[in-house]
Amino acid sequence: MNRTNIQKPIESLNHYFAILKGIEYSFSYKSLNTPAKAQKTLKNMWIEHDKISRKTKNESTGELEKPVETSFSYLDLKIEIAEELFTRCIFCERRCEINRNKEIGYCGVQNSKIASEFLHMGEERVLVPSHTIFFTGCTFNCVYCQNMDISRNPREGIFIKPNVLANIIDEKRESGSLNVNFVGGDPCPHLLYILKTIRLLKENIPIVWNSNFYMSKEAMCLLDGVIDLYLTDFKYGSNECALRLSEIPDYWDVVTRNHKMAFEAGDMIIRHLVLPNHLKCCTFPVLDWIRKNLGVNVVINIMAQYRPLYGAVNHYDISRHLYKEEYLKAIRYAQKLGFKNLI
Ligand code: SF4
Numbered sequence: 001m002n003r004t005n006i007q008k009p010i011e012s013l014n015h016y017f018a019i020l021k022g023i024e025y026s027f028s029y030k031s032l033n034t035p036a037k038a039q040k041t042l043k044n045m046w047i048e049h050d051k052i053s054r055k056t057k058n059e060s061t062g063e064l065e066k067p068v069e070t071s072f073s074y075l076d077l078k079i080e081i082a083e084e085l086f087t088r089c090i091f092c093e094r095r096c097e098i099n100r101n102k103e104i105g106y107c108g109v110q111n112s113k114i115a116s117e118f119l120h121m122g123e124e125r126v127l128v129p130s131h132t133i134f135f136t137g138c139t140f141n142c143v144y145c146q147n148m149d150i151s152r153n154p155r156e157g158i159f160i161k162p163n164v165l166a167n168i169i170d171e172k173r174e175s176g177s178l179n180v181n182f183v184g185g186d187p188c189p190h191l192l193y194i195l196k197t198i199r200l201l202k203e204n205i206p207i208v209w210n211s212n213f214y215m216s217k218e219a220m221c222l223l224d225g226v227i228d229l230y231l232t233d234f235k236y237g238s239n240e241c242a243l244r245l246s247e248i249p250d251y252w253d254v255v256t257r258n259h260k261m262a263f264e265a266g267d268m269i270i271r272h273l274v275l276p277n278h279l280k281c282c283t284f285p286v287l288d289w290i291r292k293n294l295g296v297n298v299v300i301n302i303m304a305q306y307r308p309l310y311g312a313v314n315h316y317d318i319s320r321h322l323y324k325e326e327y328l329k330a331i332r333y334a335q336k337l338g339f340k341n342l343i
Contacts, residue, residue, distance in 0.1 A: 010299055095216065137153075139189065140186065232259060234271065237284065
């Protein structure tokens, strides 16, 4: 495997770089006192899951422990729980509670379809080449979505069996990918499929969850111990903006809770796309919250590439490109707050 592309480590991404160097494992197989078949209710499985998740990290160092292979693994348990949740879907905080085997919820996703997968050279430098897998469908409905062709067409794309995708991921790893990067649309509706795929991987590879961060608390618990690096899209500083521009209820509460959970669970890079006219309501509050709750060492990518696509023309505030001065104000604000890892 070609590892010459590995970037200089950023201290806040220690776990990610340790996996790249083969020092740590991507996720932890843990021995289970397997509950008897008859006791496998969802409630009992959560109880077992919580017991194991408490043991997953070394208590003194906080590092993931070396995996122990067993016939019944932590990941298997997570998949069984996800299978149950799939039948009354609460993967994201829309909580449609529909049986995904028969019905379609807000995201429109039933079976997981893949729009494309390739070695992405346009992600953050520490991630490239990143084996990026674009799923169709999304839990948001952003009027300006830059990936509208796949986010709003959940039936497009092709279904690939998890074992086939796992082989593709292994092959890309062998040929030099630094990570596998699950994105969309959004990966959340595909949680069960993604867990099944990860179970079949042979290569030890950092797993990146590239998401709008509207997962349910239950989904966050299932991701804990599986995801190595959370690549978050922290868009809005106000519920009003989130509801008006992306049709998202309770955005702030959900996304801040999930950032706190992810920060505890793995490494993190936070993306923030600066929107025109949204410095005071969104950019500044988002940066203030990160500073207060996650500290100054968190890795942040403040992005300027907003384009007024699709329905953006119907919203006076976002119907133009970002001014250079707006972007510079965002950067200066972040610098003033003392962030040490602006990338
Ligand atoms: S993932 Fe889709 S079906 Fe499931 S709760 Fe969210 S929007 Fe509804």
